[in-house]
Amino acid sequence: MNRFVPQMFTEWGTVDLNYSALLPEIILSLTGIMIMLVIPFVPTARHVSLGYPALAGIAVAFLSLVATRATWDQRGEAFFYGMVFQDPFALFLKVLFLFATAALVLIAMNYLDQEDRAQGEFYALLLFATVGMCLMAASADLIMTFLGLEILSISTYVLAGLKERERKSNESAIKYFLLGAFSTAFMLYGIAFVYGATGSTQYLIIAKVIPTSESEPFLLLLALGLMLVGFGFKIALAPFHIWAPDVYEGAPLPVTALLAVGSKAAALVALVRILFQALPALSPEWQVLLWMSAVLTMSIGNIAALTQTNIKRMLAYSSIAHAGYLLLGLTAHNELGTQGILYYLVAYALMTMGAFAVVQIVGGRDEQYIQIEDYRGLGYRHPFLSVTLSVFLISLAGIPATAGFMGKFFLFAAALESELYGLVFLAILASAIGIYYYLKVIVLMYMGDFQEETGTLITIPLSLRIVIAIMVLGTIYLGILPGTLLHLASEAVNF
Amino acid sequence: MxxxxxxxxxxxxxxxxxxxxxxxxxxxxxxxxxxxxxxxxxxxxxxxxxxxxxxxxxxxxxxxxxxxxxxxxxxxxxxxxxxxxxSRHWKTAVVLGVVLSSELIFLVVRGADIFSTEGIGSNLIVEAQTRNTESVGSLLYSTYLLPFEIASILLLVAMVGAVVLTMKEK
Missing domain, CATH: 1.20.120.1200 (NADH-ubiquinone/plastoquinone oxidoreductase chain 6, subunit NuoJ)
Structure with missing residues (x-):
């Protein structure tokens, strides 16, 4: 028996509490609250350094995951009356989210420093957003998924609007908030219908009830559709992607990275859990829907990215396209597909976060240098940034020997295993289009006419330099030796 | 009566x-x-x-x-x-009205048949004859303890967010 589980017997039966399943969430929440409590006592000039306690909290949360790993068995089980899972899948993703947040905190420190902003709340909201993501990854119940999603969404609505004097940031926040609230309503409606049709909100009970239930299949299909709309919005799947470029462009850069990586990954894995654990019986229906959405998402994302002149918008469309590739793993609905999704999420987090970190540094104060044209000749001015950005872009394009290629390879292989030949063909076509706009930036950096410009002196803080270097190494390592991570991912799909 | x-x-x-x-x-x-x-x-x-x-x-x-x-x-x-x-949006209102009222009529006529009640019993530990408020209370502190607690973080984030967005910059 697990020694972290206090057993209490009350008139309602066993109290099923196991705090070790929630340690990272608890630690991150406490760190966030503590940061907010000390903000009034910190002089405004030193608000930026509040990132260090945030980093410490993330490190402690990570250690807590490592320390409790040995106390539960491989299969994992649900706690708190079937509300959260403690299983390898959740562990894998929580570690990913913690690393992503640590990188985001470092990017945010650079951002707040550059913009000269005294906003210690930035870190607290980042940590709360991570709590939401972790809850979504571990959730075993639709109610928990909804709560996790809302914690994540509300934090990001606020973060997107933090540049209150800038109209674009306000526009971004309002757009995201209104559309987000609307899509949440859709999802909640869907959850209510699932409860109506099955009498439960717990994934495993829903899966058990559906095949034997005599209730109308129409009700469940309606619920499935409504939930897909809600998740589609959060993941920015076509045709619910329209908000993404505007919001990504207007939001402060660390927030854009959070939206592109964290939000997207968390919503996707929550969807994986719902579709695979709760609604596997409906797989013929949702496979068709996801097939269509994947084709639309990949083609719209890649084609629209071709014409962008703003690098933030280009990366926004590119992240839409990548969500499309991830859908291949979902549509395939097999073990390799889930492994592929996990692998690709790690690769995607590395390369996208890395690219955004470089864009943040090049962008400078008030994001002056955010056009793709601004990268002309960067290769001569700043070799470190241009080499690393090239690696990230090559990986995003999916060229061999990078993590992006391996990730795509696993996803496509999974889709082939499920005999989705047409989908794989279209995906390869779409990624071939994608290569053009990624390489365009690289070509511009190295082959564009170089003009000596003043005022583009770039300083990179050591911490960010290290982070970017780690991401580059990770991208290359995963592209050449995918074995270790793939092994971890294959353990994590045991849910 | x-x-x-x-x-x-x-x-x-x-x-x-x-x-x-x-x-x-x-x-x-x-x-x-x-x-x-x-x-x-x-x-x-x-x-x-x-x-x-x-x-x-x-x-x-x-x-x-x-x-x-x-x-x-x-x-x-x-x-x-x-x-x-x-309002200029009366067409949308008519469409929504038609959808919602047809949904209402459908559920009133067929609702009892299509909503399954088989799973519900297993979820509720509380006996049916206890009072309504008591059942909600005991469910909130047993089965739904965790969502209940997590909701407090959600509310905290919403509150902090509202303050952060409206605060004047120092």
């Missing part, structure tokens, strides 16, 4: 709902809405759902409506009275 009360409450509800939509003055509209919500709470009490009834009064009448009134009083009421009554 119950039936008489139902018709009285339902009548009040429908009347005030119509008045809410048609009243030219937004403040009056809001007050009519309060009355409509109160009679809705009465309907809940009639169904022996005391908890939902009380929450209806506290949250909707007490909280949300006061907020509505505040917002309405901050904007210029006189100007709004002279504006066109029928």
């Amino acid at each position: 119950e039936l008489i009360f139902f018709y009285i409450l339902a009548g009040i509800l429908v009347t005030f709902s119509i008045l809410t939509v048609t009243a030219p003055n937004p403040i009056r509209s809001a007050v009519y809405l309060i009355s409509a919500l109160l009679s809705m709470a009465g309907l809940f009490f009639l169904l022996e759902a005391e908890f939902v009834g009380a929450v209806q009064v506290l949250v909707y009448v007490g909280g949300i409506m006061v907020l509505f009134l505040f917002v309405i009083m901050l904007v210029n009421v006189r100007e709004m009275e002279t504006q066109r009554r029928a």
Whole structure:
């Protein structure tokens, strides 16, 4: 028996509490609250350094995951009356989210420093957003998924609007908030219908009830559709992607990275859990829907990215396209597909976060240098940034020997295993289009006419330099030796 | 007896709902809405759902409506009275109205058959004969303990967010 589980017997039966399943969430929440409590006592000039306690909290949360790993068995089980899972899948993703947040905190420190902003709340909201993501990854119940999603969404609505004097940031926040609230309503409606049709909100009970239930299949299909709309919005799947470029462009850069990586990954894995654990019986229906959405998402994302002149918008469309590739793993609905999704999420987090970190540094104060044209000749001015950005872009394009290629390879292989030949063909076509706009930036950096410009002196803080270097190494390592991570991912799909 | 009360409450509800939509003055509209919500709470009490009834009064009448009134009083009421009554979006309203009413009719006619009740029993540990508020309370502190606690973080984030967004920069 697990020694972290206090057993209490009350008139309602066993109290099923196991705090070790929630340690990272608890630690991150406490760190966030503590940061907010000390903000009034910190002089405004030193608000930026509040990132260090945030980093410490993330490190402690990570250690807590490592320390409790040995106390539960491989299969994992649900706690708190079937509300959260403690299983390898959740562990894998929580570690990913913690690393992503640590990188985001470092990017945010650079951002707040550059913009000269005294906003210690930035870190607290980042940590709360991570709590939401972790809850979504571990959730075993639709109610928990909804709560996790809302914690994540509300934090990001606020973060997107933090540049209150800038109209674009306000526009971004309002757009995201209104559309987000609307899509949440859709999802909640869907959850209510699932409860109506099955009498439960717990994934495993829903899966058990559906095949034997005599209730109308129409009700469940309606619920499935409504939930897909809600998740589609959060993941920015076509045709619910329209908000993404505007919001990504207007939001402060660390927030854009959070939206592109964290939000997207968390919503996707929550969807994986719902579709695979709760609604596997409906797989013929949702496979068709996801097939269509994947084709639309990949083609719209890649084609629209071709014409962008703003690098933030280009990366926004590119992240839409990548969500499309991830859908291949979902549509395939097999073990390799889930492994592929996990692998690709790690690769995607590395390369996208890395690219955004470089864009943040090049962008400078008030994001002056955010056009793709601004990268002309960067290769001569700043070799470190241009080499690393090239690696990230090559990986995003999916060229061999990078993590992006391996990730795509696993996803496509999974889709082939499920005999989705047409989908794989279209995906390869779409990624071939994608290569053009990624390489365009690289070509511009190295082959564009170089003009000596003043005022583009770039300083990179050591911490960010290290982070970017780690991401580059990770991208290359995963592209050449995918074995270790793939092994971890294959353990994590045991849910 | 119950039936008489139902018709009285339902009548009040429908009347005030119509008045809410048609009243030219937004403040009056809001007050009519309060009355409509109160009679809705009465309907809940009639169904022996005391908890939902009380929450209806506290949250909707007490909280949300006061907020509505505040917002309405901050904007210029006189100007709004002279504006066109029928919204430009009446086509959307008609479509939504048709969808929602067909849904309502469908559920009233077929609802009992299509909503399964088999799983519900296993989820609820509490006996059916205990009082409504008690059952909600014991569920909140047993099965739904975790969501209940997590909701506090959600509320904290929402509160902090509202303050951060409206705070003047130092």
